[in-house]
Amino acid sequence: MKGRVEAVVGAQWGDEGKGRVVDALGGKVDVFARYQGGANAGHTVLVDGQKYVFHLLPSGMLYPCKTCIIGNGVVVDPDQLLNELKELQDQGKDRARLVISGAAHVVMPYHKKIDKAQESLRSKGRKIGTTGRGIGPAYVDKYSRCGIRVEDLLDGEALREKLEYNLDEKNMYLTKIFGAEPLAFSEVYEAAVKWGKALAPYVEDASLVIDEAIREGKGVLFEGAQGTLLDIDHGTYPFVTSSSPVAAGGCVGLGTGPGVVDRVIGVVKAYCTRVGEGPFPTEDTGEAGAALREKGGEYGATTGRPRRCGWLDLVALRYAVRVNGMSSIALTKLDVLTGMGTIPVCTGYEIDGQHEEHFPSGVYRQGRAKPVYERLEGWSEDISRCREFEQLPLKARKYVEHIEEASGIPVNLIGVGPGRDQTILRNF
Numbered sequence: 001m002k003g004r005v006e007a008v009v010g011a012q013w014g015d016e017g018k019g020r021v022v023d024a025l026g027g028k029v030d031v032f033a034r035y036q037g038g039a040n041a042g043h044t045v046l047v048d049g050q051k052y053v054f055h056l057l058p059s060g061m062l063y064p065c066k067t068c069i070i071g072n073g074v075v076v077d078p079d080q081l082l083n084e085l086k087e088l089q090d091q092g093k094d095r096a097r098l099v100i101s102g103a104a105h106v107v108m109p110y111h112k113k114i115d116k117a118q119e120s121l122r123s124k125g126r127k128i129g130t131t132g133r134g135i136g137p138a139y140v141d142k143y144s145r146c147g148i149r150v151e152d153l154l155d156g157e158a159l160r161e162k163l164e165y166n167l168d169e170k171n172m173y174l175t176k177i178f179g180a181e182p183l184a185f186s187e188v189y190e191a192a193v194k195w196g197k198a199l200a201p202y203v204e205d206a207s208l209v210i211d212e213a214i215r216e217g218k219g220v221l222f223e224g225a226q227g228t229l230l231d232i233d234h235g236t237y238p239f240v241t242s243s244s245p246v247a248a249g250g251c252v253g254l255g256t257g258p259g260v261v262d263r264v265i266g267v268v269k270a271y272c273t274r275v276g277e278g279p280f281p282t283e284d285t286g287e288a289g290a291a292l293r294e295k296g297g298e299y300g301a302t303t304g305r306p307r308r309c310g311w312l313d314l315v316a317l318r319y320a321v322r323v324n325g326m327s328s329i330a331l332t333k334l335d336v337l338t339g340m341g342t343i344p345v346c347t348g349y350e351i352d353g354q355h356e357e358h359f360p361s362g363v364y365r366q367g368r369a370k371p372v373y374e375r376l377e378g379w380s381e382d383i384s385r386c387r388e389f390e391q392l393p394l395k396a397r398k399y400v401e402h403i404e405e406a407s408g409i410p411v412n413l414i415g416v417g418p419g420r421d422q423t424i425l426r427n428f
């Protein structure tokens with residue numbers, strides 16, 4: 001019997017709480033697979049009162065006897081990965097089998113330098129607000145076909161040749177364009193050889209491992225990072241990340257066909273947040289937005305930056321349902337809306353005097369989109385101890401049902417607090 005494959009994707013601008021949804025599914029999953037992005041992601045998982053933040057490791061690393069995959073679509077920062085692994089090893093918590101695709105690209109030291117230098121040169125209004133983790137430049141090299149892949153780290157001579165070519169070019173770029181210091185070949189090469197030795201035990205054909213798992217009837221989870229509106233194609237380009245967080249990215253980034261995916265779960269925060277620059281039609285820069293930030297603890301897991309906060313955007317949600325083929329919603333942080341009075345939800349946009357029901361393409365139209373709000377009645381009762389949908393106050397239930405109606409798909413999980421058990425499951 002074919003194993004069940006589920007994709008968990010961010011339906012907004014990232015930071016929707018994917019880690020806790022992955023965690024809720026954990027028991028049914030044998031293989032956790034990350035398919036895109038890199039150490040720009042920050043997945044927070046709370047287990048037994050202890051908080052873990054993973055940037056590169058799949059969230060399943062905390063489970064014994066599971067397989068965790070870093071797919072070919074990920075860009076790997078070896079120092080970061082090895083640090084995360086060491087931290088788990090030191091606590092005796094590295095219980096899962098880790099598989100790293102040899103075809104995943106490596107974030108090299110020059111990528112981080114270029115990322116920061118490029119961002120500092122961008123004028124106001126053109127800054128992307130990157131995490132500075134070298135993500136964009138690493139993907140640029142991948143698509144310019146000069147990138148260094150994890151498998152290259154295992155072969156000293158091939159590595160030397162590729163690195164010489166790369167470093168000559170990158171040093172020219174760093175010194176002549178950015179006026180920065182060049183990187184010494186010996187330092188980068190020696191570090192890369194060390195990374196190769198440390199990562200070698202984990203390098204396997206990830207596509208094959210997943211295929212075998214599916215054939216054996218095992219549960220597989222595609223773990224998305226960032227979110228739909230940060231997707232390189234479908235997001236608010238150019239204010240996006242450089243990979244494909246949408247569900248289809250899971251197939252490309254892991255080496256499977258689209259037919260294997262049984263369910264696409266979109267993770268939706270009960271309101272919206274965004275870090276970095278770019279259009280955000282429902283942003284609330286006033287007191288209510290600040291209240292969401294404080295109550296929701298909306299500070300970046302990777303950079304610590306305060307997140308921009310605003311209201312649920314049903315136009316963007318319907319778009320996310322479409323471009324991901326979402327069939328299920330996991331709604332997080334509903335408790336943060338408790339006591340907010342009436343709650344605005346965006347049902348359409350007004351762009352240049354015209355009503356718009358669909359998420360527009362292009363940052364110029366997205367930037368001019370003014371939200372049309374419907375105001376839903378809020379609730380003031382504490383919902384953090386609710387474990388059944390029926391235990392929620394009527395107005396909170398109505399909020400959830402409104403989302404189901406607008407999106408056309410069911411809300412199967414509701415987060416009512418940060419703890420692992422503070423979750424309502426409905427046919428999940």
Ligand code: IMP
Nearest residue numbers: 014040041042129130131240241275276
């Ligand atoms: P980059 O991925 O570092 O190149 O950054 C590009 C944009 O994506 C910036 O606006 C970042 O703030 C945003 N971004 C990258 N990773 C995440 C994430 O995990 N959560 C939320 N935003 C992210």
